[in-house]
Amino acid sequence: MPxxxxxxxxxxxxxxxxxxxxxxxxEAARRAGNDVVVVVxxxxxxxxxxxxLAADISANPPPRxxxxxxxxxxxxxxxLLAMALExxxxxxxxxxxSQAGILTDSAHGGAKIKEITGHRVRDSLAEGKVxxxxxxxxxxxxxxxVTTLGRGGSDATAVALAASLGADACEIYTDVDGVFTADPxxxxxxxxxxEISFDEMLEMSASGAGVLMSRSVEFxxxxxxxxxxxxxMNDQEGTWVKETTMEQxxxxxxxxxxxxAKVSVNRLPDRPGVAASVFTPLAEADxxxxxxxxxxxxxxxxxISFTVxxxxxxxxxxxxxxxxxxxxxxxxxxxxxxxxxxxxxxGMKSHPGIAAKAFSALxxxxxxxEMISTSTIRISCVVxxxxxxxxxxxxxxxxxxxxxxxxxxx
Amino acid sequence: MPxxxxxxxxxxxxxxxxxxxxxxxxEAARRAGNDVVVVVxxxxxxxxxxxxLAADISANPPPRxxxxxxxxxxxxxxxLLAMALExxxxxxxxxxxSQAGILTDSAHGGAKIKEITGHRVRDSLAEGKVxxxxxxxxxxxxxxxVTTLGRGGSDATAVALAASLGADACEIYTDVDGVFTADPxxxxxxxxxxEISFDEMLEMSASGAGVLMSRSVEFxxxxxxxxxxxxxMNDQEGTWVKETTMEQxxxxxxxxxxxxAKVSVNRLPDRPGVAASVFTPLAEADxxxxxxxxxxxxxxxxxISFTVxxxxxxxxxxxxxxxxxxxxxxxxxxxxxxxxxxxxxxGMKSHPGIAAKAFSALxxxxxxxEMISTSTIRISCVVxxxxxxxxxxxxxxxxxxxxxxxxxxx
Numbered sequence: 001m002p003x004x005x006x007x008x009x010x011x012x013x014x015x016x017x018x019x020x021x022x023x024x025x026x027e028a029a030r031r032a033g034n035d036v037v038v039v040v041x042x043x044x045x046x047x048x049x050x051x052x053l054a055a056d057i058s059a060n061p062p063p064r065x066x067x068x069x070x071x072x073x074x075x076x077x078x079x080l081l082a083m084a085l086e087x088x089x090x091x092x093x094x095x096x097x098s099q100a101g102i103l104t105d106s107a108h109g110g111a112k113i114k115e116i117t118g119h120r121v122r123d124s125l126a127e128g129k130v131x132x133x134x135x136x137x138x139x140x141x142x143x144x145x146v147t148t149l150g151r152g153g154s155d156a157t158a159v160a161l162a163a164s165l166g167a168d169a170c171e172i173y174t175d176v177d178g179v180f181t182a183d184p185x186x187x188x189x190x191x192x193x194x195e196i197s198f199d200e201m202l203e204m205s206a207s208g209a210g211v212l213m214s215r216s217v218e219f220x221x222x223x224x225x226x227x228x229x230x231x232x233m234n235d236q237e238g239t240w241v242k243e244t245t246m247e248q249x250x251x252x253x254x255x256x257x258x259x260x261a262k263v264s265v266n267r268l269p270d271r272p273g274v275a276a277s278v279f280t281p282l283a284e285a286d287x288x289x290x291x292x293x294x295x296x297x298x299x300x301x302x303x304i305s306f307t308v309x310x311x312x313x314x315x316x317x318x319x320x321x322x323x324x325x326x327x328x329x330x331x332x333x334x335x336x337x338x339x340x341x342x343x344x345x346x347g348m349k350s351h352p353g354i355a356a357k358a359f360s361a362l363x364x365x366x367x368x369x370e371m372i373s374t375s376t377i378r379i380s381c382v383v384x385x386x387x388x389x390x391x392x393x394x395x396x397x398x399x400x401x402x403x404x405x406x407x408x409x410x
Numbered sequence: 411m412p413x414x415x416x417x418x419x420x421x422x423x424x425x426x427x428x429x430x431x432x433x434x435x436x437e438a439a440r441r442a443g444n445d446v447v448v449v450v451x452x453x454x455x456x457x458x459x460x461x462x463l464a465a466d467i468s469a470n471p472p473p474r475x476x477x478x479x480x481x482x483x484x485x486x487x488x489x490l491l492a493m494a495l496e497x498x499x500x501x502x503x504x505x506x507x508s509q510a511g512i513l514t515d516s517a518h519g520g521a522k523i524k525e526i527t528g529h530r531v532r533d534s535l536a537e538g539k540v541x542x543x544x545x546x547x548x549x550x551x552x553x554x555x556v557t558t559l560g561r562g563g564s565d566a567t568a569v570a571l572a573a574s575l576g577a578d579a580c581e582i583y584t585d586v587d588g589v590f591t592a593d594p595x596x597x598x599x600x601x602x603x604x605e606i607s608f609d610e611m612l613e614m615s616a617s618g619a620g621v622l623m624s625r626s627v628e629f630x631x632x633x634x635x636x637x638x639x640x641x642x643m644n645d646q647e648g649t650w651v652k653e654t655t656m657e658q659x660x661x662x663x664x665x666x667x668x669x670x671a672k673v674s675v676n677r678l679p680d681r682p683g684v685a686a687s688v689f690t691p692l693a694e695a696d697x698x699x700x701x702x703x704x705x706x707x708x709x710x711x712x713x714i715s716f717t718v719x720x721x722x723x724x725x726x727x728x729x730x731x732x733x734x735x736x737x738x739x740x741x742x743x744x745x746x747x748x749x750x751x752x753x754x755x756x757g758m759k760s761h762p763g764i765a766a767k768a769f770s771a772l773x774x775x776x777x778x779x780e781m782i783s784t785s786t787i788r789i790s791c792v793v794x795x796x797x798x799x800x801x802x803x804x805x806x807x808x809x810x811x812x813x814x815x816x817x818x819x820x
Contacts, residue, residue, distance in 0.1 A: 016466035050486065054493055056426035061493040068504055069489035072482040076460065079479035083464055083471040094478055099554070144509070 003125070003167040004029050007039040007135065007158035011175045012232035013077045014044035016084075022232065023084035025173075026130055030090060035125045037165065039135045039158040040081060042073025063108030067137075067148045071096070074134035074154075081132050092130040095120055097137035098146060102157060104138035110150035111138055113157070116164035125165075133161060152213025159216045163223030170225050172212065173232035178239030179204065179211055181401040182254040186389050193252060193402055195240040200252045200346050203378040207342035208257025217241060249402040250347035250354065254395045256388050258339045260290060261313040262371070265320050267301040267330035277327055278304055281319050287312045291340070291373040291380060301330075305371055307382065310336065338370065339388035342380040343395055345403070349376040361398035367391050413535070413577040414439050417449040417545065417568035421585040422642035423487045424454035426494075432642065433494035435583075436540055440500060445535045447575065449545045449568040450491060452483025473518030477547075477558045481506070484544035484564075491542050502540040505530055507547035508556060512567060514548035520560035521548055523567070526574035535575075543571060562623025569626045573633030580635050582622065583642035588649035589614065589621055591811040592664040596799050603662060603812055605650040610662045610756050613788040617752035618667025627651060659812040660757035660764065664805045666798050668749040670700060670717040672781070673726050675733070677711040677740035687737055688714055691729050697722045701750070701783040701790060711740070715781055717792065720746065748780065749798035752790040753805055755813070759786040771808035777801050 006029065013019050022038075029036045041047075050069050054061045061069075078094035085092035101117030124131045135154025138147050149156055155172055162170035179201065182190040196204070198221035205214040211229055220227045220241060230238025268274050275294060282289055292306045308316045313334060320332045341362075348354045358379055362369060367390060371382035383391050416439065423429050432448075439446045451457075460479050464471045471479075488504035495502035511527030534541045545564025548557050559566055565582055572580035589611065592600040606614070608631035615624040621639055630637045630651060640648025678684050685704060692699055700717045718726045723744060730742045751772075758764045768789055772779060777800060781792035793801050 016463060019467060053426060053486070053490060057429060057490055058493040058497045062496050065489040065492040065496070065502075065504060068492070069486055072485040072489075075482040075485070076463070076479055079475040079482075080463060080467055082475040082478070083468040086472050086475070087468045092475075094475060 001033060001035045003037065003162075003165050004034040004169065004171065005037045005039065005158050005162040005165065005167045006171045006173060007154060008041065008173045008232060009154065009175070010041040010044050010047070012173050013040055013081065016080070019077070019080050019084050022081060022173075023088055023090075025232070026085060027088055027090060030130065036130045037121065037125070037161060037167070038081065038130065038132045039154055039161060040074055040077045040132060041135050041154045042070075043077045046073040046076065064145060067108045067146050070148050071134070071137045071146050074136055078132045078134050085130055090130055091128060092132060093124050094132040094134070096134050097157070098139035100133045100161070102133075102138035102160075103141045104147045104149065106140040106143060106145065106147070108145070108147055111140070111147035113138060113149065113160050116160055118161070118164055121161070121165070133157065152215045155213055155216035156219055159219040159223070159225055159227060162225045163219065167225065169228055170220070171228045171230060172216070173230060174211060175231065175233065176211060177231045177234070177236060178229050179209065179241070180253065182392050182396045183256065186256075186392050187254075187396045189396065191402070193239045194237070195242060196252050197244055197346050198241060199377060200344050201241045203342070203344040203375065204253055204255045207255035207344065207378065207380060208259070208340065209253070209255040212241065248347045249345050250351050251343055251345035251399040251401040251403040253344055253401050254392050254399075255342045255344060256339060256392050257342075258385055258388060259309055260307040260338065260340060261310045262305055262307050262335040262338045262382060263313065263316050263320055264303060264305040264333040264335070265324055265329050266303050266333065268304060268324075269328055270300055270302040274302070274327060275304060278320065278323050279306075281323060282316060285315055285319055287316050287319065291371055291382065293371045293373065307338070307340070307371070337385045338382050339385040340380055340382050341388060341391040341395065342378055343399070344378045345401070346377050348379070355379050357398060358395060361394045362391055365390055365394040367394065411443060411445045413447065413572075413575050414444040414579065414581065415447045415449065415568050415572040415575065415577045416581045416583060417564060418451065418583045418642060419564065419585070420451040420454050420457070422583050423450055423491065426490070429487070429490050429494050432491060432583075433498055433500075435642070436495060437498055437500060440540065446540045447531065447535070447571060447577070448491065448540065448542045449564055449571060450484055450487045450542060451545050451564045452480075453487045456483040456486065474555060477518045477556050480558050481544070481547045481556050484546055488542045488544050495540055500540055501538060502542060503534050504542040504544070506544050507567070508549035510543045510571070512543075512548035512570075513551045514557045514559065516550040516553060516555065516557065518555070518557055521550070521557035523548060523559065523570050526570055528571070528574055531571070531575070543567065562625045565623055565626035566629055569629040569633070569635055569637060572635045573629065577635065579638055580630070581638045581640060582626070583640060584621060585641065585643065586621060587641045587644070587646060588639050589619065589651070590663065592802050592806045593666065596666075596802050597664075597806045600806065601812070603649045604647070605652060606662050607654055607756050608651060609787060610754050611651045613752070613754040613785065614663055614665045617665035617754065617788065617790060618669070618750065619663070619665040622651065658757045659755050660761050661753055661755035661809040661811040661813040663754055663811050664802050664809075665752045665754060666749060666802050667752075668795055668798060669719055670748065670750060671720045671723040672715055672717050672745040672748045672792060673723065673730055674713060674715040674743040674745070675730050675739050676713050676743065678714060678734075679738055680710055680712040684712070684737060685714060688730065688733050689716075691733060692726060695725055695729055697726050697729065701781055701792065703781045703783065717748070717750070717781070747795045748792050749795040750790055750792050751798060751801040751805065752788055753809065754788045755811070756787050758789070765789050767808060768805060771804045772801055775800055775804040777804065
């Protein structure tokens with residue numbers, strides 16, 4: 001029988017009635033002739049509540065105990081879903097990450113999946129059961145300690161399980177209808193994409209599209225598992241994230257991100273090694289640098305700007321100031337008022353002029369561009385935070401994604 | 411170093427501030443030169459809340475999944491306590507029942523502890539850590555399924571762990587100051603007992619004293635582990651439950667129980683085997699029969715009355731009616747309006763006249779006795795439910811427990 005792996009996020013299992021709705025959907029997949037493996041997150045805000053309890057007790061809780069605490073969340077939702085299936089006379093069994101053989105490294109709070117053994121999962125499927133697996137968690141086989149996978153961990157569990165079980169696809173159920181050409185809360189004309197390539201989805205995720213974390217997309221790409229992102233609230237098809245798409249879009253969508261800040265190191269001496277002197281200590285401190293721009297030097301000095309997650313901006317500022325003092329730079333500025341707008345499309349690499357058209361569209365809307373960074377299939381611009389929505393709308397108007405190759409005339 | 415096992419119930423870990431108070435107490439035990447093992451229940455009403463979530467989903471949830479669900483509770487409290495200890499720079503580690511090697515049989519929801527391996531507990535103690543163990547839970551080593559121990563399970567975990575680790579004693583922290591001569595909510599003069607024997611405590615627990623479940627007392631008696639029942643709200647000494655007590659009390663205390671109902675089978679043919687015909691099917695249906703009274707036969711018939719937990723009364727009535735029809739009894743009555751009052755004391759076996767004095771005290775308070783049952787160290791009377799409080803007070807007045815042997819003059 002074909003195996004389907006379905007993943008339901010916290011909002012899809014937020015209360016008993018939602019859990020029953022998930023059970024209905026699992027029943028339908030089973031009726032359609034599939035073996036079904038379900039990966040669940042913790043119910044609703046459970047994880048946040050547990051984090052807040054821990055914060056009441058310790059400003060810096062030991063990561064090992066934090067993982068012990070947080071893994072209680074999926075344990076609750078998975079057992080309740082098993083009960084809801086048994087009520088429908090569907091044999092079901094729930095397994096923790098450890099029981100399902102999700103083997104990880106030892107990095108508590110952000111462990112990486114190394115291997116999935118999955119003996120119990122396969123045995124239970126062979127017995128005709130629906131298998132429910134706790135998302136977000138695993139076990140370090142050396143220390144036998146329970147680990148969690150960090151942000152986006154449940155999606156990663158689902159895609160990795162789908163790969164290890166030889167499933168045809170992984171369905172990610174969420175509270176939106178799929179991947180859109182832009183955030184529908186900003187652009188009312190935004191359209192749901194029927195499909196998008198792994199490469200494009202990776203760029204969208206990295207550029208702020210929250211619907212899928214990069215991590216699970218990388219798993220899908222590496223193990224050739226198509227991912228179907230769809231809503232748990234209706235029966236519509238969502239968006240298929242897959243190897244290649246039928247029609248290659250020049251522009252698939254526009255993503256935006258307001259979670260970063262900009263740090264500028266001004267008037268650095270313009271000599272070899274100066275960029276390394278800035279970014280080596282940042283990397284050593286695990287500061288997650290995103291965009292980097294170094295402008296042309298005029299007077300023997302140069303300016304380097306980069307963006308980092310806001311949560312890391314004080315750390316980044318501290319390090320940048322140390323470096324500035326060491327190498328004789330003039331000053332360090334921090335700017336929390338920035339946002340990033342990105343245009344993503346696999347077809348843009350064979351279509352010159354996309355960047356120019358994007359910059360013109362932003363200019364026509366009186367939006368100043370502060371930083372630019374590009375990959376072969378993405379163009380990102382840093383603008384004022386308050387201009388982000390207008391920028392997304394302007395780019396959507398200009399390109400009307402998904403903008404298919406065949407349609408390009410001008 | 412001496413090992414102390416401490417157990418904290420749900421009310422003692424109900425919120426972060428209570429958990430911090432537990433950490434203070436653990437710190438003190440460690441400062442006093444002990445290796446400390448802590449057994450915790452789920453926080454406050456967590457278990458009830460999880461049961462209620464399950465009830466919203468299924469009228470009859472699979473016991474295996476119910477255990478998966480409920481074991482999330484202790485996981486939360488144990489991780490939070492470990493965090494609270496680390497804040498005090500006390501190295502600590504939390505283990506689930508499975509990780510601690512609490513091996514049980516396969517009876518989900520009411521598993522029995524078969525063995526405690528406890529390798530990780532011992533290793534962590536050897537590393538100088540406080541070890542926190544989830545109460546109420548274990549693992550069936552054959553199926554590798556997680557189990558729960560049922561009512562009183564956390565106390566049983568603590569006493570069994572104390573036995574397996576060779577601890578000097580097991581401290582059970584609760585929300586009352588110890589074991590009292592009667593319920594202080596009924597008898598204002600009720601006194602806290604400094605000590606009580608295992609045998610007496612077993613009779614008290616079986617007679618309705620809720621402070622300790624029979625199960626953990628049996629463990630203590632079997633493995634010679636003194637149990638110190640005390641309050642987590644203050645530093646007073648509580649009650650020591652132990653092998654033999656220094657002064658043997660004639661009457662240690664008065665327990666009461668309003669959780670049972672009485673079933674009477676009237677005018678049974680008085681012939682050999684008639685009692686067996688009633689109680690064999692009840693035993694086969696797992697109905698938990700407590701007191702049994704068969705009165706004298708006058709006219710070739712006899713009446714048999716027995717008490718059962720109210721939760722099982724419909725089942726008991728159904729079976730009794732079947733038996734009555736088979737053997738030709740006249741009728742079956744069910745009485746929900748009963749209560750039981752018990753006088754417990756190891757010294758009563760060598761002091762005749764206790765029963766007579768008790769019956770007189772009840773008579774003087776105009777309380778009619780409906781059933782009587784005695785063991786060597788207990789006298790129990792079934793009375794009208796509304797007379798229970800008066801009966802407890804009357805017996806306490808008459809015997810003024812703890813009534814020590816030396817004081818007995820009259």
